[in-house]
Amino acid sequence: MGHMIRNEPSLSLHIPQPKCRPGDRVDFSTLDLPAAGEARRPDVDTHPDEMHDMAYGLIRVLDDEGRAVGPWDPKLDGQTLRKGLRNMLLTRIFDDRMYRAQRQGKTSFYMKCTGEEAISCAQSLVLHHDDMCFPTYRQQGMLISRGYPIVDMMNQIYNNARDPLKGHQLPILYSARDYGFFTISGNLGTQFPQAVGWAMASAYKGDSRIASAYIGDGSTATMDFHHALTFAAVYRAPVLLNIVNNQWAISSFQGIAGGEATTFAARAIGYGLPALRVDGNDFLAVHAATEWAAERARSNRGATVIEFYTYRVAGHSTSDDPSKYRPADEAEKWPLGDPIERLKQHLIVRGEWSQEDHQALEAELDAEVRAAAKEAESIGTLGKSMPSPKAIFEHVFKEPDWRHIRQRQEAGI
């Protein structure tokens, strides 16, 4: 390397490191967490330039005592909140059972959304059932909230003869067009531009439906994220661009994704898009921010980027052990708590819920999940029942290609 030696300091490379690794004492003391109720609520027609501060703050409604405070309080009735609580709880119980099913060899793979239930469950109460969601593999709460039969989710997870996707897709990569649930992609970030395109088509057709896309903190590094923001800004697409910042991308902490020097919400500023940064474990804050962005989209004011600040309590999937790369007690020390516990506390403070009600609901949902699992298992778990081998050759094109028919015949199926 024959370059000229100059009297200048030698360059050095910066590699972000997480604050705590296994064996370290968990320390979240340096997180800048504004108090509940502190964030202002701009009007939905605010110009993006006039709300840059929102990308660095944190919208929080529920305070430490479980009271709803500040201008973002969506003022929801008890019935709506109980519905949200039920959906979150059902999602968690479903996850726990399917996680165990994987450990028991009933399926090959599972991914939980523990700790992140408020995001999809609160959003599903705001969005219309025919608004199209472009989920990642941690928005099963959206599908559950929209009333998709959990037994069909299990049939796919068990890859049995009633697998709705006939063995084509991974156990948890659902697809439910009738429930406004776009196919989940195993490859990351791809939903963002697709959602923008879907929303542009909705605008082009003079439709009233909007789109809602999800991406993880890690995947904001993908090209697709940035291209999507450009398109969304240029065409003022009616879409919600949700970033679920759960702190971890498999074993890489959010600093590796570019979260060290700024927020993920602040990515929006350079594209001229409005951004909101929201406590993702606060059901009311998620609901209120989603309402704001949905109203903005429905009134032709375009896209909003929302960063949901949360914590991935479980491993990335059943294929990794998070205690190998982060302190085992990091999740329980997360300063923004658990979304189910916080909404439960709020309902109790309001006098619209009790510990007994909660236990009864847990028992009811547990029975519901058990019954669905029993039904799905009666058809068969992985390897005990299977989709038709003919499915290998189906859904490649609209009309079966003659070569596929010949290949199928040659294969003897």
Add this chain to the structure above:
Amino acid sequence: MAKKTYRQAISEALFHEMRRDERVIVMGEDVAGGQGGTGQIDAYGGVLGVTKGLIGEFGPERVIDTPITESAIMGAAAGAATQGLRPVAELMFVDFLGVCFDQIYNQAAKFRYMFGGKAVTPLVIRTMIGGGLRAAAQHSQTLYSIFTHIPGLKVVVPSNAYDAKGLLIQAIRDDDPVIFCEHKLLYDTEADVPDEAYTIPFGEAEFTREGDDVTIVAFSRMVHLANQVADKLAKDGIEVEVVDPRTTSPLDEDSIIESVENTGRLVIVDEAPPRCSMAGDIAGLVAREAFGALKAPIEAVTCPHTPVPFSPALEDLYIPSAEKIEAAVRKVMEYKP
């Protein structure tokens, strides 16, 4: 000589070259993982543990965990290579090629050509190929033929631990971009692997079985199935020669032609859909160069022209099997003009 797994062989090659040459760096998603902790240094080391242990010896500046953006990983690796480093960039699953191919085929592969011969791009891209892990349509493909199509890229498809180590060291020392395709189902397979560093030149096929009746050309994991079939048919008096090209670009055309000129029969086994594939490529080669020697039409055992299914039962029917290879061999043996 010690038995080592394919995974260990690849790891050893990386250790050897990183110790030998400080310009060698590793970069990719989750390749380090878990570093810096007091309890569990380098606990993760990639989704299938291939780069485990590197961070402890070489540190986070040479074992770089990257953001999830294959385009920037490949672009940055190509850029760093032109600065004199020898990056080994990981494309976790070859299926992610779609989001970074421009940096590979329009950029790194053409730097030397477009820069008047002034650019040197000693870049290695390690990537996982193949089905069998029940990883479905977007994580199970075998896309080496796409790279093979591009002038300026060298493409390596090791079928065993011994070859994996020697070919990876060769790849790291090579001054042009090399795509190194690791089959997921081979990581735990074992072979005799020397402790010391050694290289295997590109473009030299290995004859894993010798025989005079039928030539099987197979790649990567399919070589093992071909060997099984050869061993089985030997008991029935059918002598199968198995040719493992080891690299698809450059391709050892001479060895393939020489074998077919001797046997007169060819079966190609390629774990990929049949169109524009290595199977088609080699069939074309033999039809052009050894037509006169053929005693039977060429047979190809491939996947159907459909995406890879998730369902284990369906995937087992999808991927070429020993039974299908045996049937193809018997078919060319029984052919009557």
